[in-house]
Amino acid sequence: MKGNLISETSVSIKASAAKVWKAITDPKKIKEYLFGTKVTSDFKEGSEITYEGEFEGKPYKDKGVIQKMEPGKIFQSTFLSGAKEDKPENYNLVTYRLAEEDGKTVVTLSQDNITTEKEKEHSDGNWSAVLKNLKEVVEAE
Numbered sequence: 001m002k003g004n005l006i007s008e009t010s011v012s013i014k015a016s017a018a019k020v021w022k023a024i025t026d027p028k029k030i031k032e033y034l035f036g037t038k039v040t041s042d043f044k045e046g047s048e049i050t051y052e053g054e055f056e057g058k059p060y061k062d063k064g065v066i067q068k069m070e071p072g073k074i075f076q077s078t079f080l081s082g083a084k085e086d087k088p089e090n091y092n093l094v095t096y097r098l099a100e101e102d103g104k105t106v107v108t109l110s111q112d113n114i115t116t117e118k119e120k121e122h123s124d125g126n127w128s129a130v131l132k133n134l135k136e137v138v139e140a141e
Contacts, residue, residue: 002089003115007123010108011131015138017072017100020107023138024075024096033133045069049077064091073098079111089113107131 013020023029027039034051041049044066051062061082068076076095084090097108109127114120 003113003119005114005117005120006110006112007114007120007127008108008110009124009127009131010106011135013105013107013135013138014103015105015141016103017098017105019141020098020105020134020138021072021075023134024107025069029137033137034130035133041066043069064094067093068095072100107134 023033025043027041030039031037035053035055037051037053039049039051041047043049045068047066049064049066051060053060063080063082064078066075066077068074074095074097076093079092079094080086080090092111092113095110097110099106099108109131111123111127114123
């Protein structure tokens with residue numbers, strides 16, 4: 001079943017869009033703000049991206065395909081939770097949008113194809129935590 005709910009959250013980071021871009025496309029940096037997740041990809045449009053780690057003591061492997069990369073502006077990929085069956089209707093589209101102004105970058109992160117309010121609340125909380133961590137990692141550099 002295709003969901004019509006969207007999770008969206010944003011954060012303002014005291015850094016250039018180029019610096020934020022590096023953090024969202026560098027596996028070492030991603031591991032720092034994405035709860036220790038190991039990310040594997042060559043970060044090119046059309047390439048696969050995988051996420052591996054442990055959540056609540058259980059290993060997971062999620063995946064997707066990079067749809068759009070505009071350095072310093074947009075990073076977009078499909079996303080499939082390893083807990084879901086690999087069917088087209090189970091994929092989400094996750095988009096990072098960056099907008100730089102006056103030495104700060106606003107990062108807006110969205111995830112589509114959410115089917116329930118409970119799932120949306122979970123995604124909202126998760127992405128808010130991810131962006132908070134991203135802000136801390138980038139601003140600490």
